[in-house]
Amino acid sequence: MDLSDTQLIERTLGGEPDAFNMLVRRWERQIYGLTLRMLGRDEEARDATQETFLSAYRNLSKFRGEAKFSSWIYRIALNICNTRLRGRARNIISLDEQREASGFELAADTEDLGNHIQQEQVTRAVRRALQGLPAEMRQVIVMKEYEGLKFSEIADILGLPVSTVKTRMYTGLSELRKRLEHLREAM
Amino acid sequence: MGKPGGLDYRPESKWERVQEVSGDKMNEANKTPACDKHEALIAYLYKEATPDEARRFETHLHDCAACRQELAGFERVREQLQQWQVVDLPIVRVVADPQTARRSFLAVLKELFTVMPIWVKAASVAAMALIILALTGTSVSLGRDGFSFSARMIGSQSTVDPSAPVASPQARFVNDEQLAQLRANLATLVSQKIAESEQQQKEALKAELVSLQSELHNMRSADLAKIVARVQEHQSRLQTIERDLDRREGSDLTDILFSEMMTRPHRQTSNTPGGGD
Numbered sequence: 001m002d003l004s005d006t007q008l009i010e011r012t013l014g015g016e017p018d019a020f021n022m023l024v025r026r027w028e029r030q031i032y033g034l035t036l037r038m039l040g041r042d043e044e045a046r047d048a049t050q051e052t053f054l055s056a057y058r059n060l061s062k063f064r065g066e067a068k069f070s071s072w073i074y075r076i077a078l079n080i081c082n083t084r085l086r087g088r089a090r091n092i093i094s095l096d097e098q099r100e101a102s103g104f105e106l107a108a109d110t111e112d113l114g115n116h117i118q119q120e121q122v123t124r125a126v127r128r129a130l131q132g133l134p135a136e137m138r139q140v141i142v143m144k145e146y147e148g149l150k151f152s153e154i155a156d157i158l159g160l161p162v163s164t165v166k167t168r169m170y171t172g173l174s175e176l177r178k179r180l181e182h183l184r185e186a187m
Numbered sequence: 188m189g190k191p192g193g194l195d196y197r198p199e200s201k202w203e204r205v206q207e208v209s210g211d212k213m214n215e216a217n218k219t220p221a222c223d224k225h226e227a228l229i230a231y232l233y234k235e236a237t238p239d240e241a242r243r244f245e246t247h248l249h250d251c252a253a254c255r256q257e258l259a260g261f262e263r264v265r266e267q268l269q270q271w272q273v274v275d276l277p278i279v280r281v282v283a284d285p286q287t288a289r290r291s292f293l294a295v296l297k298e299l300f301t302v303m304p305i306w307v308k309a310a311s312v313a314a315m316a317l318i319i320l321a322l323t324g325t326s327v328s329l330g331r332d333g334f335s336f337s338a339r340m341i342g343s344q345s346t347v348d349p350s351a352p353v354a355s356p357q358a359r360f361v362n363d364e365q366l367a368q369l370r371a372n373l374a375t376l377v378s379q380k381i382a383e384s385e386q387q388q389k390e391a392l393k394a395e396l397v398s399l400q401s402e403l404h405n406m407r408s409a410d411l412a413k414i415v416a417r418v419q420e421h422q423s424r425l426q427t428i429e430r431d432l433d434r435r436e437g438s439d440l441t442d443i444l445f446s447e448m449m450t451r452p453h454r455q456t457s458n459t460p461g462g463g464d
Contacts (some may be wrong), residue, residue: 003446021244028276029273029276032276033273036273037271042275119270122267122268122270122271123271125267126267126268126269126270126271130220130268130271141268144233145265145268145269146268150235151229151233151235163226166225166226166230167225167226169229170225170226170228170229173229173261173264173265174257176268177260177261177263177264180264180267180429
């Protein structure tokens with residue numbers, strides 16, 4: 001029988017470290033996915049994931065059962081990502097820069113390009129397009145698209161009204177649509 | 188990945204999408220600024236609209252080409268976003284096993300004790316002994332007659348008269364002096380123990396060196412004796428050989444002389460006048 005997150009937290013606080021390891025195993029994929037898509041760099045995402053669970057473990061006694069553990073740990077992860085992102089210079093990449101950096105040679109052999117774009121290139125383009133978004137839009141898109149959270153849950157995690165979350169989602173998708181336009185044309 | 192129910196404006200194939208690109212651009216230009224159904228569009232796109240909201244938005248879609256194109260464009264973006272999936276999952280281990288931590292600490296202590304020099308070991312043992320002595324109420328003092336020890340068990344410390352007055356500041360001062368004296372004595376004792384340990388180590392090394400020297404000397408003497416014996420043996424053999432040689436040389440000479448003597452009378456008789464058979 002699988003224990004709930006709350007039960008595992010209680011056991012951890014009761015002196016069973018293995019219970020927290022179970023929580024880690026349960027949530028590490030989601031948290032790593034979130035940090036990877038927020039930060040865009042594998043190594044940094046791994047560090048941020050580690051940091052997230054470490055912070056959660058240290059602050060577990062402050063966790064209140066009123067909120068879901070998932071919301072709480074997502075919030076920790078997002079805070080860690082935002083701290084790291086603030087350390088970088090905000091760099092919204094232009095479409096031309098994206099083309100140059102991502103290696104798309106649209107003018108070279110346009111006729112066959114649709115057949116030759118590989119999964120890796122699509123992934124790279126998506127990654128770069130997401131990284132070009134402002135963090136407040138990116139985090140909403142990542143939580144919705146990749147974590148499958150409801151708008152109300154995202155609003156709860158971010159402490160924002162649902163309408164604001166939807167507006168950010170709309171703006172973010174519009175921006176992504178523009179940024180991925182060349183990819184769509186290529187396909 | 189949620190797909191909007193009801194109307195589905197997604198193109199059938201990639202090529203149809205490519206053909207639709209020019210249409211997208213055209214319709215975006217024709218989009219009326221009055222259309223502000225962003226939230227409804229997003230809720231409909233992610234299937235979070237209530238049935239009533241979904242029905243109303245579908246009705247709107249029939250009349251708004253811009254929203255239709257936008258919905259189709261967003262669905263394509265979502266498809267592209269889903270291409271990026273996490274393959275490698277990092278191994279995250281946050282909580283260290285306390286048993287392992289305890290074992291490793293003991294292991295470190297053990298290793299440390301193994302590699303430390305003998306005088307440090309001796310000092311550690313002396314320090315531990317002093318701590319135990321201090322805990323058991325043992326006092327050490329250095330007087331004219333040398334060190335003096337006195338011990339009392341922890342439980343038997345209540346020898347102070349409860350009715351006795353509280354110690355005066357002067358008495359406290361005296362106690363501090365005694366404490367300082369005790370500390371000095373302890374420091375002296377530790378230094379002495381360390382010096383003794385070093386001295387013992389030196390003596391042990393010296394004794395070992397002497398033993399080695401003696402052993403080497405004995406070995407050397409034995410070897411010399413063997414060599415002398417062999418030399419003497421060889422000398423004896425040489426003398427024997429020389430004697431044999433002399434004997435052989437002597438007999439040959441005798442033979443020669445004897446043969447000469449045997450031949451000499453014959454010559455004398457043959458040469459004598461009037462002699463013969």
